[in-house]
Amino acid sequence: MEIEEKQNEEEALYSNKVYEYLKLQKGLNCKEKIVQVDLETAFLIDFSVKELEDDEEESKLFQESDQFLTYVRRGCTFIRYQKDKNVYLLRKGYQKFCYQDGIPNKVFNLFNQDQSNKKILLKEHVQSINLQRAFKEDGSNMQISWCAKLNCWVICSKNEAYLIKNQSKKYTDKLHSVVAEMAKLWFKYVDALPKEKLTNLQEFCSNKTLIGEICGANKHLKQYVTYNEEQLIFLSIVDNFSDEICYTPLESVQILKDFGLNTVKVQLTGEIASYEQLQYEVNRIRQEIATGSFENYGEGEVLYYCITDKEQKKTVVMMEKIKTFEYSLFKAIIRLMSCTFKKRKDKEINLKKVQQAEDNLLNFIEKIKEKFFLKGNLELYQRLVKQIIQFYLMGGQVDLLRFQEYFISFKYILQKDQIINQDNLLLELKHTFGIDILREQQEKIDKIEKEKQLISEKKANKLQLLAAKKEEGSENDKNNIFK
Numbered sequence: 001m002e003i004e005e006k007q008n009e010e011e012a013l014y015s016n017k018v019y020e021y022l023k024l025q026k027g028l029n030c031k032e033k034i035v036q037v038d039l040e041t042a043f044l045i046d047f048s049v050k051e052l053e054d055d056e057e058e059s060k061l062f063q064e065s066d067q068f069l070t071y072v073r074r075g076c077t078f079i080r081y082q083k084d085k086n087v088y089l090l091r092k093g094y095q096k097f098c099y100q101d102g103i104p105n106k107v108f109n110l111f112n113q114d115q116s117n118k119k120i121l122l123k124e125h126v127q128s129i130n131l132q133r134a135f136k137e138d139g140s141n142m143q144i145s146w147c148a149k150l151n152c153w154v155i156c157s158k159n160e161a162y163l164i165k166n167q168s169k170k171y172t173d174k175l176h177s178v179v180a181e182m183a184k185l186w187f188k189y190v191d192a193l194p195k196e197k198l199t200n201l202q203e204f205c206s207n208k209t210l211i212g213e214i215c216g217a218n219k220h221l222k223q224y225v226t227y228n229e230e231q232l233i234f235l236s237i238v239d240n241f242s243d244e245i246c247y248t249p250l251e252s253v254q255i256l257k258d259f260g261l262n263t264v265k266v267q268l269t270g271e272i273a274s275y276e277q278l279q280y281e282v283n284r285i286r287q288e289i290a291t292g293s294f295e296n297y298g299e300g301e302v303l304y305y306c307i308t309d310k311e312q313k314k315t316v317v318m319m320e321k322i323k324t325f326e327y328s329l330f331k332a333i334i335r336l337m338s339c340t341f342k343k344r345k346d347k348e349i350n351l352k353k354v355q356q357a358e359d360n361l362l363n364f365i366e367k368i369k370e371k372f373f374l375k376g377n378l379e380l381y382q383r384l385v386k387q388i389i390q391f392y393l394m395g396g397q398v399d400l401l402r403f404q405e406y407f408i409s410f411k412y413i414l415q416k417d418q419i420i421n422q423d424n425l426l427l428e429l430k431h432t433f434g435i436d437i438l439r440e441q442q443e444k445i446d447k448i449e450k451e452k453q454l455i456s457e458k459k460a461n462k463l464q465l466l467a468a469k470k471e472e473g474s475e476n477d478k479n480n481i482f483k
Contacts, residue, residue, distance in 0.1 A: 011207070012086040014241045018071050019078055019087045022047050027061055028072065035163050037150040045078040045087065048159040049096075062096045069095055070243050075143050075209075077154070077161035089240045091145040091154050091161055091209045097302065097321035103279055106318050107305050111275045119275030125309065128271040131281055132249045132304040135265040136321065137233050138225035139213030142182050145240070146205035153190075155183050181217045185232050189261070201259050210256070211236045211246070225298045235264045235302075245316045248306045271308075286322055294326040 022028060031046045049061075049072060062069045075093025080086070098104060110126050111119040121129065143156040152165040157179055164172070167187045172180050190198060212234035216227030234256045237247040246252070249266045256263045269285075272278045282303070289301050300323040304316050 015089045043080045047076045131269040133267040134249045136299045137213045139215035142212045144210040146202045148206045209238045233262045289322045297324045
């Protein structure tokens, strides 16, 4: 009993420390709501990062302070009970991924210069370092924990937590459609668990958060990877009351599999002792993923830098997200398309947004041009463009008649950056797509114009007939007067 009270006290101290820190930070959203489970009332407080259009601008926020990176998570929820002055962490997501070119300082500082000017691991602190690679599923972030006091599951999207006891309409009616799908799949899993295993899972999740993705829910999510069915795929475990980033992928996958949960694919490099070896491995992995095809690598992978200390404790010191070039460009062009096309007939195109999207895309192309285009990888770019256009045209998300507007923007980008010769542009696009889209486009436009013309002619004929009848009526009136 004393141990349990001490643990609760430590959890409250840690939670209050993090809560007070987050309240003082700018650039965060704080949303508080009252929840009632059975006869208990509590207050849920969600913290999330304010959405910024520029990823680099957001990254700067996290680079300014290690404390900010540690405490501002992708998903952070506190609970406060009535007549209790403390808050308690209810769930905690991942840290922000970093995007690096060189070896990050956090890892660089684990090495020291020896007499031969070689960088070797600081053996008094770290025994070894390895890299663990986890496949990045194309889904929507999901987080799960257990609230023992209220005897219910905490099912969360990235920015908001919900207390759900079961799948009755009382709990699910007011849920966002994606969260409702998460709940449906989660209860399908837990309802099939043997009683003992369910109790163990609840106990395990009472101070930890399971991080996963909901995949294949195509009615509710914009996903680009095809899944055979709706499913939950889990990737990691976070300790709610610790500054540590998360469990290592291998530890997480083993625990999650023991509970019968679907997990991501994980690869492991051998132990690394020298800086040169680490540098070589990291660059090799980055190049492999970045140049890998969308079909094989999807969005990309998350690279975990894991250290083993003298006591054989394994710790994740940093996470790096590596995207495939195809996926990055795919997303960049999709952003351009979404603001190039009219959302509704009564809304005009936002030219400022179009220009901003085009500038962002040009900047992105400029950054990666040397890496890809100068190595003869133009066909990679063309293949990707084909996938993007077909995705939109075949998926019916954009009216084919709006394609012309997009094509003008896209043509401008290609010419401005001189990726494809202006004279051969139409021919290149025809070869790339395998169909003469512009011809089909023009045929559709001609057909509609012809229909419009017929309607105009019919209208003109009708007006002419009405005018003739009116004139005839006037003549009759004149004749009547003379009679």
